[in-house]
Amino acid sequence: MTYAYLGPEGTFTQAALRRVAPGGQGRPFPTVPAALDAVRRGDCEAAVVPLENSVKGVVPVTMDQLVSAELHITAEVEVPVTFTLMARPGTGLDSVTEVLSHPHALDQCARWLAEQLPEARLRPVDSTAAAAREVAEAASAAGVAAVAAPLAADLYGLASLATGIGLRAGAVTRFVSVAPAWFPPARTWLDRTSLLVNPGDGPGRLVDILTEFCSRDIEVSRLHSWPTGDRLGSYRYFIDIDGHIENPPVREAVSAIAGLGAGARFLGSYPRWGRRPEELVHTGPAGAPVSLPPTRSPHPGA
Numbered sequence: 001m002t003y004a005y006l007g008p009e010g011t012f013t014q015a016a017l018r019r020v021a022p023g024g025q026g027r028p029f030p031t032v033p034a035a036l037d038a039v040r041r042g043d044c045e046a047a048v049v050p051l052e053n054s055v056k057g058v059v060p061v062t063m064d065q066l067v068s069a070e071l072h073i074t075a076e077v078e079v080p081v082t083f084t085l086m087a088r089p090g091t092g093l094d095s096v097t098e099v100l101s102h103p104h105a106l107d108q109c110a111r112w113l114a115e116q117l118p119e120a121r122l123r124p125v126d127s128t129a130a131a132a133r134e135v136a137e138a139a140s141a142a143g144v145a146a147v148a149a150p151l152a153a154d155l156y157g158l159a160s161l162a163t164g165i166g167l168r169a170g171a172v173t174r175f176v177s178v179a180p181a182w183f184p185p186a187r188t189w190l191d192r193t194s195l196l197v198n199p200g201d202g203p204g205r206l207v208d209i210l211t212e213f214c215s216r217d218i219e220v221s222r223l224h225s226w227p228t229g230d231r232l233g234s235y236r237y238f239i240d241i242d243g244h245i246e247n248p249p250v251r252e253a254v255s256a257i258a259g260l261g262a263g264a265r266f267l268g269s270y271p272r273w274g275r276r277p278e279e280l281v282h283t284g285p286a287g288a289p290v291s292l293p294p295t296r297s298p299h300p301g302a
């Protein structure tokens, strides 16, 4: 099976592809929309694209594509992201005047870059590996460095100037594999379902939608608003819930939401990444009871 991915070789997305489809053949594309277009045209059977990062949140270009694409999520994978500053061999840290990377990576390294290279110009490019490749191939790369995965330094013959420069150790990015909308992968009992819901106007409509899940004991693991573009304050919601669309309660909840007059689009059911069966055992409320501050007396001094 051929997978389109955000390339070139050495991106975090390629690392994700290797995890999600170890035997899959990868074909690099310069941008997320180009990778997804290749699937829509039928040139590739699926694509692996970044969806959200544990430090900086969603990847906007992928969210936009999921809104408009007739594609379904068929798998997810989490990849740890650690960032290295790299340059042509012989370049010293004090001579760096320009740093290239994917905007999400520049963002995650912003604090380190501001402290260590306050004068450097930050230039966003299409991916971390595209930055490394540009530094390696530029006719004159004096003073230019890239922020990319450690592996990219080896791939493009660059020297590492600093490692682990991201804001948070332990950062991870969630990637998804998307394919034309046929049938979802079979139920594993440790699945997730993604939906795109437009509640429409009116008070309490989002609450009504969420009630359809919680009244059936379905966990909502993600709720993310995304502008409809019609006017300020008008949103759709990306909703992830635990369970496969073939589970009767999930199916009933989704039909009930449609019955509420809300626009609901099924974005896919797929195995949850890295969840252990014991995590599904319902253990009751976690943590200590919430303690509320004492209520203020309506009659001070009384």
Ligand SMILES: O=C(O)C(=O)C[C@]1(C(=O)O)C=C[C@@H](O)C=C1
Residues within 6 Å of the ligand: 006, 010, 011, 012, 013, 014, 050, 053, 059, 081, 102, 104, 105, 126, 127, 128, 129, 173
């Ligand atoms: O540029 C890459 O290497 C990517 O795979 C893209 C991407 C992103 O879109 O956030 C993936 C993970 C990191 O958070 C930084 C960049």
